[in-house]
Amino acid sequence: MKPTDRAFVAPFAFESTRDVPFVSDVPALQAQVDSIPEANGGTSLYDAIVTALYRFRNLQGRKALTILTDGEDTTSRIPYDEMLMYSRASRVPLYFIGIGLGFTDFSGTAKMKSLAAETGGVVYLIKNVKTLGETYAQLEKDLRSQYLIAYSSESSRNDNRYRTIEVKVDRQNATVRTIRGFLP
Template structure:
């Protein structure tokens, strides 16, 4: 009897040991559960490793861009820039780390960088109003010469304006424009310069990538609904370069006014046009200066060609920088921008600031 009890006890001990060993072995063969990286929750920018970050559960608050850049409740500010030496020669082949960008005196982290090889979309705007009716052939030839100097991978949107706005071509590759040439429609009375600028700004805002507006005009507006002040305010919210080429039509003013036989009416029209001429150059300079472009004056249409040549050369050596502001902005806030390079004796030309649009302000506020 005692022997039987010892046998049964030994059997139970053996069975219990076998079961525990099997359980331990099974646990050791179970793969370790993969740990999940924590999701970044910040108003800044995270340029992480090449591993993909976990998708946030609240898709409305976070956005994941290419290159593992996570952007949370903020908007990218893009700044086109041109770098020259003290002799005016353009500097190419600079790298992202060669630039420093400041907003209201605070250095920002450069999150986007495009070098000179990137193509441009150019809106070519031609004033073909009554003030230019004696030079339309030269304007057309200058425009076609400008297109011929662009690179094949650039795109062109051609616009003319007089009393109306005419879109000669939607953004189209340069090769197609060169084959078809630009044809100017019949001229109508009036000059809707400010309306045309407003139209071009809105259209260019819908186009991604690097972009520029090249505006050729005498700078005199007559019939626009938009105003000088409104268009200058609008460019503060844009990331487009504006190059202005002003040609002088004042010598032809008396010839243009000669069909008006009533002297009182003629003087009234002349006084209004002279007011337009007085503000024309300051307006065109402001468009260029505020966007980082350049103003050119051509007293003779023969000088337009060299101006266009200089613009196309400059477009070929542009840089585009982008950053997410470290501080949130309220609606309509004015922010100053300064771009520098780390090398001495170099000059950087870039937009000098921007105004926060209401929709951007709401986003940066976390709404």
Template sequence: MRLRIFPFFRAHLNTLVLFMSLSAVFSFMIAGASSAQQPVDSRPRTTGAATVAPSPSPQTSQPTPTPAQTLPGRRIAPQLGAPPPPPVLKQKPPDPTSAEIDENSTLKIDTELVTLHVRVIDRNNHPINSLRKDEFKILENGEAQPIFSFTREEVPVIYGLAVDTSGSLRPAFEQVLNAAKAIINSNKRGDETFLERFISSDKIETVQDFTANKDALLDGLDSLYIEGGQTAVIDGVYLAAEHVAEYKKGGDDDRRRRALIVVTDGEDRASYYPETELFKRLREEDVQIYVIGFVNELDVEKGFIRKSPRDKAVNLINKLASDTGGRAFFPQSIAELPQIANEIVRDLRTQYVISYDPTNKAHDGTYRA
């Protein structure tokens, strides 16, 4: 049997090698790894709930809101030189020493679990879903790691859908919405989704916050419209990924998978956050990013030392996917969108989730990748 191997990780300061011992040889892909080895940046940068933006009627043109006209409830990336956004009030966790622990209490212990999302496929790109825990083996820097937990059943998904509604997506916008609807219609019991639209840094809003209500999400998609502006892809991804990571974090159902699906041309023109800050934050979270990149309309002309706009967009999109264990898609025609939507849904549903407690406890600023 001829098999295909899809590596998800690139070796960094700490290398992570995952292989399986099988009676028959299979290929597999490590879809993502996360570690709590870095300290979490606690600055409040989450997106907030906002009212659904109405679709412009055929009779009247849709006015472009200015920063002074920002809708109530909208959370945006701050402008350079502007004051930071207001902090989000979070409930203070109870002090475990303030009350006596009885036999019915739950004791929570912090641990540095590393979670791997593994997709195993055969040579025909079909998922293999019948593997057992003892058929996996994890090595970190050449040292075997004990598997803490292993699941292969379908786990509910928490995911965001971030749609670039700048003018560059106008030609394919209807098909983009149809693909997004196909993804939402595949939601199963326990799944929760939120919808974000982004253009420039002052036009990033949550159209529909997390919900299991498909009708509300579909209505939110129907309300989207194309609008001009300097696209802030990095800001849009930063805020959306942060919102996915923080939602119900530490709750009883925190075992659910977390993902972000981004639809964009990938050309960042005016983001507040630098690219390095985005990837620093992504390394701290367990959010897989899937990107559908419409790059064909971008300029391919490059300067003497600078990359072309298309090359820069492709590099950003590929890095977003590879660094988080997701996937990048570059459709050559809108006819490919239904198949891409199906592949994303299949990836979200057919991965093994494996966690281990690493033997290396050093807090030396490195991370697993």
């Protein structure tokens, strides 16, 4: 973590934690991890995503939301479609670390992949916590090797409808990952 980075760890089960501060150093972040209560009950994944994205609304600079989850949502009050709309509007890429802990199938995989693709993020699927460190290292590498492309439309259309976009590059081995579209 660089001194200019800011992060927070917000656990979620039935409710997502709203009052965890942004911190700029690893020991403070580790203290947040250490204070996570033992999981019990349902999972309000969609509520947690919207709550976390809301916290980004006034921050300047590049942003990303990393979610460690099995991808299942069992108790959210916010429906999937509403969470998807909010995620698109926030313009924050969602990075999922889907953890199966030995299961052969990740039941929330399709929704995680869809959300990541919609927002310009990625899904990393791991089967046990032993690979968590290298997964976070790869995620950090991805986050630190990004380019920002700005686009301004000459259209006077003002209908607030979702607009799809596509980015192509001529370089042979380049990987392009971007949002699928945006809300004006």
